[in-house]
Amino acid sequence: MAETQTLDRRGIGSVEALAAALILLVIFRGPLSGLVTGPRLQAWTTVFVSVLVQAVPFLVFGVLLSAIIAVFVPSSFWARALPKHPALAVPAASLAGVVLPGCECGSVPIAGSLIRRGVTPAAALAFLLASPAINPIVLTATAVAFPGNPEMVVARALASLAVAVVMGWLWLRLGRADWIRLPHQPDIAGKGRAFWSACRHDMIHAGGYLVVGAAAAATISVLVPEAWLQTLASNPVLSILALAVLAVLLSICSEADAFVAASLSQFSLTSRLVFLVVGPMVDLKLIAMQTGVFGRRFASRFAPATFALAVLAGSLTGWILL
Amino acid sequence: MDPAVNKQAQAVVLLLFGGAILKASWTDLYLRYVKEGLRPFLLLTGAFLVVTSLMTLWYEYRPASPPQDAPDDGRGDGDSDGHGHGDGHGHGHEPRVGWLLLLPVVGLLLVAPPALGAFTADQSGSLPAAAESDYGPLPEGDPVPVGLLDYASRSIYDDGRSLTGRRLELTGFVATGPDGAPMLARIVVSCCAADGRPIKVGLTGGPALDVPSGTWLRVTGRHSPQRTKDPVNQADIAYLEVEQWQPITPPKQQYE
Numbered sequence: 001m002a003e004t005q006t007l008d009r010r011g012i013g014s015v016e017a018l019a020a021a022l023i024l025l026v027i028f029r030g031p032l033s034g035l036v037t038g039p040r041l042q043a044w045t046t047v048f049v050s051v052l053v054q055a056v057p058f059l060v061f062g063v064l065l066s067a068i069i070a071v072f073v074p075s076s077f078w079a080r081a082l083p084k085h086p087a088l089a090v091p092a093a094s095l096a097g098v099v100l101p102g103c104e105c106g107s108v109p110i111a112g113s114l115i116r117r118g119v120t121p122a123a124a125l126a127f128l129l130a131s132p133a134i135n136p137i138v139l140t141a142t143a144v145a146f147p148g149n150p151e152m153v154v155a156r157a158l159a160s161l162a163v164a165v166v167m168g169w170l171w172l173r174l175g176r177a178d179w180i181r182l183p184h185q186p187d188i189a190g191k192g193r194a195f196w197s198a199c200r201h202d203m204i205h206a207g208g209y210l211v212v213g214a215a216a217a218a219t220i221s222v223l224v225p226e227a228w229l230q231t232l233a234s235n236p237v238l239s240i241l242a243l244a245v246l247a248v249l250l251s252i253c254s255e256a257d258a259f260v261a262a263s264l265s266q267f268s269l270t271s272r273l274v275f276l277v278v279g280p281m282v283d284l285k286l287i288a289m290q291t292g293v294f295g296r297r298f299a300s301r302f303a304p305a306t307f308a309l310a311v312l313a314g315s316l317t318g319w320i321l322l
Numbered sequence: 323m324d325p326a327v328n329k330q331a332q333a334v335v336l337l338l339f340g341g342a343i344l345k346a347s348w349t350d351l352y353l354r355y356v357k358e359g360l361r362p363f364l365l366l367t368g369a370f371l372v373v374t375s376l377m378t379l380w381y382e383y384r385p386a387s388p389p390q391d392a393p394d395d396g397r398g399d400g401d402s403d404g405h406g407h408g409d410g411h412g413h414g415h416e417p418r419v420g421w422l423l424l425l426p427v428v429g430l431l432l433v434a435p436p437a438l439g440a441f442t443a444d445q446s447g448s449l450p451a452a453a454e455s456d457y458g459p460l461p462e463g464d465p466v467p468v469g470l471l472d473y474a475s476r477s478i479y480d481d482g483r484s485l486t487g488r489r490l491e492l493t494g495f496v497a498t499g500p501d502g503a504p505m506l507a508r509i510v511v512s513c514c515a516a517d518g519r520p521i522k523v524g525l526t527g528g529p530a531l532d533v534p535s536g537t538w539l540r541v542t543g544r545h546s547p548q549r550t551k552d553p554v555n556q557a558d559i560a561y562l563e564v565e566q567w568q569p570i571t572p573p574k575q576q577y578e
Contacts (some may be wrong), residue, residue, distance in 0.1 A: 015330045022338075023423070029432050039441035046435040047516045050355035052426045054514035056343060057363035059341035060370050145512075196377040203333050203374060208341070208419030211426060221516060226446050226554050252517055263519055265450045266555060292419060 047245030048218035051285075054106045055210055057292075062106020063073055063206065066113035067198035071191055075118040086120045090168030093123035094161055097131030104132035104254055105210060105289065109202045112182055112293040121180060126168030129306065132254040133160035133280040142276065145258035147271065151321055159317035160276045163310045172303065180246050181295030209292035213285020217251035220284075224249070230266060239271040244311045247279035254280035277314035282307045283291055330481045332420055333378040334389045337394025340371025342430040351430070352438040353575055356514045365569040374467045386563035437576040443497035443507040443520035447555025451475035453519075457484045465489035465542045469578055475559035477545060484544035492523060492541045492562060493573065496533055499524060500553045504531045506541055506562070511577040518577065524550055 111128035146152040188194040232242040261272040291299040347364035451474040497507035509518040548561035
């Protein structure tokens with residue numbers, strides 16, 4: 001306990017340190033913006049800022065909803081709303097994700113809040129996976145991006161739903177509660193105080209990890225030459241793996257990934273389906289945010305398992321439907 | 323120790339971040355990064371962040387209300403870690419990661435990087451023009467302004483039928499073509515700049531182009547049947563028979 005507190009003191013700690021940093025920034029403003037001159041560095045900064053600007057409204061929506069869940073929705077509500085048996089609660093929670101529009105950034109704090117309110121982790125995790133992948137906005141975007149292949153929409157919805165439900169069930173069988181370490185949120189008296197405290201805490205926390213993810217995604221998008229992808233597209237197995245890995249690295253918002261997939265026209269439809277199934281469930285910014293909200297022990301197990309399952313489900317669905 | 327210091331710093335970070343978002347969406351800065359439709363949500367987001375920051379400060383400087391003021395109906399369980407500081411792991415990391423939110427503040431307020439342009443166009447392959455079932459006639463006007471993506475798909479999938487006989491006006495920036503010759507390009511964005519892909523149109527004939535890569539041009543000309551393949555992704559690239567070109571200031575909305 002004493003250690004934690006000294007860490008705090010050395011960490012973001014004081015307003016004075018912040019003020020000093022800001023004064024330095026203003027003084028060195030000229031040389032600082034002069035640093036960002038090379039075209040590659042400029043493109044990196046543009047992509048970094050744009051990933052953040054695009055994601056922040058969705059993150060705020062998620063933070064707001066999760067604060068409402070945490071403060072205003074009594075936990076007895078979830079006991080009534082979800083089936084008693086955990087194995088049934090998993091598909092129910094996945095289907096709840098269908099009606100909630102939002103991208104993956106928002107669903108991480110919501111899932112954390114659900115677990116805190118006593119929802120069985122398996123169901124909350126199924127919701128976490130399903131909600132960004134199969135909500136109406138994302139499915140409409142997919143239909144618009146693939147005007148000639150309406151079966152792509154069905155395949156995406158089915159494969160993503162399958163991954164969410166199976167991951168939920170897997171968690172019931174293999175998951176251990178102590179892998180999840182939700183960040184400490186003190187018990188606060190007063191609903192207003194608790195609400196704004198939850199908003200501040202989640203925003204700082206998930207927002208910080210979103211910055212990490214956006215930086216990683218910008219680095220990949222500026223550094224990976226597109227010509228590499230061309231050579232991979234010709235091999236059916238390699239093309240699936242390549243697009244699965246690319247989905248993780250690029251970390252595009254689930255509302256936009258269909259358009260990117262559509263533009264990768266040299267790849268097979270199945271490999272592009274895998275791209276669409278993996279992307280909203282596992283990517284760099286999500287791994288960073290899950291590490292922040294659920295802890296490292298959780299993220300290091302959950303992300304690889306989801307990745308493997310998503311590749312499998314995407315390939316199978318593509319093989320059958322496309 | 324009083325954790326208040328910590329929360330005040332977080333409030334300042336949120337205030338700066340929200341302020342940066344507000345400033346970017348109030349001006350035209352946000353158009354370099356995202357689509358126009360996101361603006362109302364960005365304004366709301368910025369406002370929410372500022373309010374969160376102010377509410378945090380408000381509660382920090384107000385003495386805590388006694389617990390009996392708030393009926394504690396829904397908060398019985400789930401707070402098993404309520405007063406214990408057992409979760410040192412997550413707690414200890416929170417402050418440090420929060421600092422990172424200053425990076426986008428610096429990015430938006432101090433650096434404000436330009437919209438994607440020639441570098442991205444040179445690095446990525448041209449967007450494969452989308453095939454539409456029906457290409458209606460172009461609107462009135464001489465020359466008639468046409469988007470690059472529209473031009474390419476009309477040229478490639480409709481064999482230029484709706485383009486022939488018209489004087490066309492294309493706006494874009496100069497990028498380097500496969501043979502080193504200048505091409506006209508524009509970045510197409512479907513959601514945010516991270517998914518931006520270039521659409522390229524080759525230029526043939528006309529006065530020699532002697533402007534550096536990245537310069538914005540308005541080019542008038544006629545449809546050309548010439549074709550080439552983008553060496554990066556083998557996408558078809560359409561050509562325009564140039565009559566004249568002139569440098570222009572970059573448009574407000576640089577993406578297509």
